[in-house]
Amino acid sequence: MKTRVQPLVNLTVNPCKMCMPMGAMTAFYGIKNCVSILHGSQGCSTYIRRHMATHYNEPIDIASSSLTEHGTVYGGEENLKKGLTNLIDLYHPQVVGVATTCLAETIGEDINRIIQTYYEENPDKKEVTIIPVHSAGYGGTQFEGYFAALTSIVSEVEMDTKSHNKINIISSYMSPADMRTLKDICEAFELEIILLPDLSENLDGVFKEKYSRLPESGTDIGDIKQMAGARATIEISNMDFEASPGKVLKEKYGVPYTRVNVPVGLRDNDALLQLLCKIGGKEIPQVLKQQRGRYLDAMIDSHKYNAEGRAVVFGEPDFIISMIRICEENGVMPMITATGSVFPHLADYVKNSIDDIAERYFIEDYMIADDVDFKDIETAAKHYGCNLMIGNSDGRRIEEQLQIALVRRSFPVHDRVGGQRLKTIGYEGSLTLLDEISNVILSRKETTFREVIYKAYYHQEEKLETMQMDNSSYKADNASCNIDNTNITEITEPNQEIEIPMTIEDIRRQEILAKTATHPCYNCAGHKYATMHLPVAPRCNVQCNYCVRKFDCPNESRPGVTTKVLTPEEAFEKYKVVKEKVPNLTVVGIAGPGDALANFDETKKTMELIKEYDPDVTFCLSTNGLLLPTYASEIISLGVSHITVTINAVDPKIAGKIYKHINFMGTKYEGESAGAILLSNQLSGLRILVAHGVVCKVNIVSLKGINDTHIPKIVETMKEIGCYITNIMPMIPVEGSVFENMPSLTNKEIEKLRKDCGLIMKQMTHCRQCRADAIGTLDNDLSLEFRGYQPQATETTDAMYRFAVASRNGMHIDQHFGHVKEWYIYEYKNDSVSYIEKRKVDQYCEGSDVCDDKEDKITAIIETIADCNAVIAMRIGESPRKQLEKKDIAVVVTYDRIEEAVLKAVHSLIVDESKEISHSNLNVNE
């Protein structure tokens, strides 16, 4: 079990909580003829009104003392007093709630004293009960603010201790509909109660002909004054507070006090009813027995579905505890129990319940955590494979992202109507909630079970095969290099149909043929010659659905990705350096990371600079072809001999599915029209180039279900035009792209396509799908050094490396260096990654405040892994990083699966070493 996640210690990403004044304002809304004022900047009241109004769909009136800079310097007393006067004169309330905010608490406003002097200065306002609450925004969450207000109410209001027969009921934060249920239950027992607070009407009003500015319902101040004389206090809350309103009433006035859980689920409803029986001396009313029976029936109706529930439960601790208990009763497994509050005791309240279900389902790993944000919850929800969320509407982003249905409860519900009417308590509320939970599970099942079962049982063999193929695809690619590079005459064949004037063009063609023979992108013999891709073209005018271009992702190795975009001048400098060390560098390509032609100025400049320096170099360009007709003549005159155009369809309809949009001549086109424009430009551009003897290669990205059956047609068209070769490539799924979840064609399927198309025209089979800055990976800093790129070496190295891995779950690198309690030690040897052992360390970092003072413990941590070559962690502080470097232990920061991270780390270690050994041993191919 995890009891705490702290990947981010100081940065909260998407908070799972609000502030104290919000709760205080909600509590005061349950008092009759009460209006509140927040002592602080007016933004606080405006924001809180906005959030409450959106949830409750009711007008919310909260005043502000509207402190300005002046007030922060000279104190806010004047503003608060003026505010009180205006508020009272205009609204004529019986009760005024005064709550502080961050601002008032930081400047140290003593509101109790201010209210005292206000009464003294305004004897005519004595009739109004003014109640102060200290609710600094940084003091706690809305739940704490809510109870702070209730405690202030019973402490500050002058009480009448005369005893009477009523019972105080102090209610936790619940919806107006739930408060009505609570009142109904008490009425069924014929109990006279004082409910504090009573939100039932004020925050869920009826349509009325006349809007009343003051809350007409709610707890009467006269009743509040009688609370000291009540027979008993029942405090409905899942948590036991030190200074709760009920305890104050007990200590100050001797009112007997009982706390019961919020009545959600069977047990807690039963407990409340038994307590009411005891206090009221009456049988359980028939109507409630009926409700219990119906709820029990519902539990049995849905029990078989609920067992499949793997829930994320989030929100304020009080709410969570109820949800865990109802999950427990119904066999829904809460995989993640998370609150944004700082509440280290959460596990004490929920762990037994969760263990009970977990044991039934043989689940060992689940999470209970406080002080988390939605970023943490999202990461965990993915990890634990949850299929249901219960909480407020702030979970909607995860719902959208991970497609996990959210059962909306608690506060706030901003993206649906009816937050004020949500039912959770009582047998009936529990029933509504349970049905919703079960229906989420059923709905998911209904929409997915065919596919899931088919895949799991019927289709399994094929799936396994696919996986194996995928893993070995690169090796297979490398091995099959079957273009006949000696037969140069064959190259002329595709061009035969084109009329080419003899003379200069003819000579040019001869030159090109010679160049083709040494070009690795066109020819296997190219392995002997080095090529270099210069990333000078950042922008792209076509958005392919399989592509997400990022500049700063050194971990991905596919076209369109580069670590750093160079200016033409920088590119030239880099060329010179590489050429000096790699004399066999014959080809310079411009392949992105965007589109060479969408950045034609840079592309052109780069080529001009290099050409001047080295007239023999072969230039090649890679483009989507959108601007090919525009620049064709310039490309030819620049001496570009080879061009690669990516064409994924020769049918605008199909193209429309592949391209999200194109930007052409300043206008954005989408769908088929984008496809049509792109296609016609590609084809006419290719025709011009072919006519001038440029060797054209066409890359085709195979997209399962979109163009895979269409590819032969593309190849035919390319042959017609006179292209030299086509290159059918598998799609590499990229996270974040439209096609991110589209399966790639298997290696087998690709090979079959290549074979079939090979009957039409020459196919390339040795493509390595290079990055845009391939010569190997260029160093990504401003230094002109470069590093050798040796993919083969990675796979065959004899070296042994040991890694210390920071992981919580044993699968992913998901832990901060400083939070490691246990290291996972991995070894890399003979091409394989293996797990060795776990090593315990003393955790030294428990948060920002204490972390800094315990630097010496870093040393201890490092001692435990002194024999490792590198540390792999999700994050690491600057100081430990330095210490590790001193010890010659490399640091790799990543979020990845452990095995993959280790492989990548090995790769980077080898690269570093080889850099030291030799720069000349470049073995580069596309």
Place this chain on the structure above:
Amino acid sequence: MVLHGNELRDKVLEKYSAKVYRNRKQHVLSIDPEASNEITANVRTIPGIITQRGCCYAGCKGVVLGPMSDNAIIVHGPIGCSFYTWGTRRHKQVETDRHGEHADCYVEYCFSTDMQEPNIVFGGEKKLKKAIEECMAIYKPKMLSICSTCPVGLIGDDIHAIAKWAREEYPGLMCIAFSCEGYKGVTQSAGHHIASNQIIRFIVGTGDHKPQKKFSVNILGEYNIGGDGWEIERILNRCGIEVVSAMTGTSCYRDMKNAHLADLNLVQCHRSINYVADMMKDKYGMDWIKVNFIGVNATKKSIRAIGAYFNDPELSARIEEVIADEENTIADEMEYYKSKLKGKTAAIYVGGSRSHHYQLLLQDLGMSTVLAGYEFAHRDDYEGRRVIPDIKVDADSKNIENLKIEADENLYNPDRITPEHRAELEANEDIDLNDYQGMYPDMEEGSIIADDLNHFETEEFLKALKPDVFFSGIKDKFVVQKAGMLSRQIHSYDYQGPYTCFQGAARFGHDLVMGLYVPAWSFIKAPWKNQATLVGKLGGEV
């Protein structure tokens, strides 16, 4: 007896104490063509009156910085303020800049330092620094903003020094600090100014990507609520005008860097962004014109003004083509909506310039505006910029930094158009070159203007004026609905829209008709009630 104009005002305000009455009387008036109609605006809110105004932080973080897609904003302060500005304005955003490049999008995120009591007592700088490190490690944004909330200004955390540290620590990162504590100024308006200052100081002028087309503009003060900005851009592109950047809807840091390379600034929301227009005029000599894309006639006037500025016959011809085509597309629809809406009345109370803009769209639909007001406007938004020299600068305004702008050595060019052409434009009444006439000229005699309208006055005025629809925000929406009156949120559009330009106008007409004629209104009177006791007209009753 039905009261009008100032009589009505006096009736509503008489419930106040003498002191408050005197104060509010200067904020509320009825348009009198004979009088000067001077209004008091942008002064402190009366404490305890339930104002609809927000704070400086709301203006800076929520309004101006919020929509920028690649801007990771860390709110430095306790959690409440961070939470309350999380996605609340529902800006539409895409993850690309104007050159089709991927630009990160953080609009859906809420980053906060979640300060706790110890941070207030011992200072929060260390936590902020670490939060930035964490943000850089995970998200690697190109731009990072630090926005402070109330306590930060009081405990003295130096966020500007931290921003400087971050810029040095992370080359390529534009880290900017915004001291927008809630208590500064008197409304959101202070926040707009603070944000604008930093935009000019750090962002505009740092890019070098020149516009591709012959005519290029920036759209200032357009926040792409409901997709408004996209529709405006579609129309401008159709006309052959390139949009270099929008501030700040449909925009990102990477576009805004190049803003100074455009030919002309268009100012949509005058209140929130006129600072940027002014400063760019001083620094680069760029002209700006006040435009309004809300309303068919207003849009026509605006794009024709752009055409007039560029003074190019080909462009003007294309503009006329686009106008004819777009108008033709919506003609039938508009006719129908007009038939349903003609003669109906409206009251509008929003933050800044929208209270003016929407009056013109309502006019297109045959409706009139009986009351209009701004939450945080200054006098010039009501009366026009000619009153600016007369506005008294009070202590609250003095506390907001006023940048001293000097002409850029290389880029300052005040002669983008010939002096003769300039004189011509200045003489043209339909073109507001470097000027804004305010709301008054578009309002009818006797209609009520109310600055900083509060909850109490809203109710009283609506009771007396009985408009068919009240355009405002979520905070007053439910009061209005409960009175049986249609409410439309003009801050968030109730998640509908876009309402800009031609097709937006038709969509607005549709949404308004839909709201007014929904069957629900006709069931308000219960069948067992013999007598109607409902005060006010029902939406759908003709």
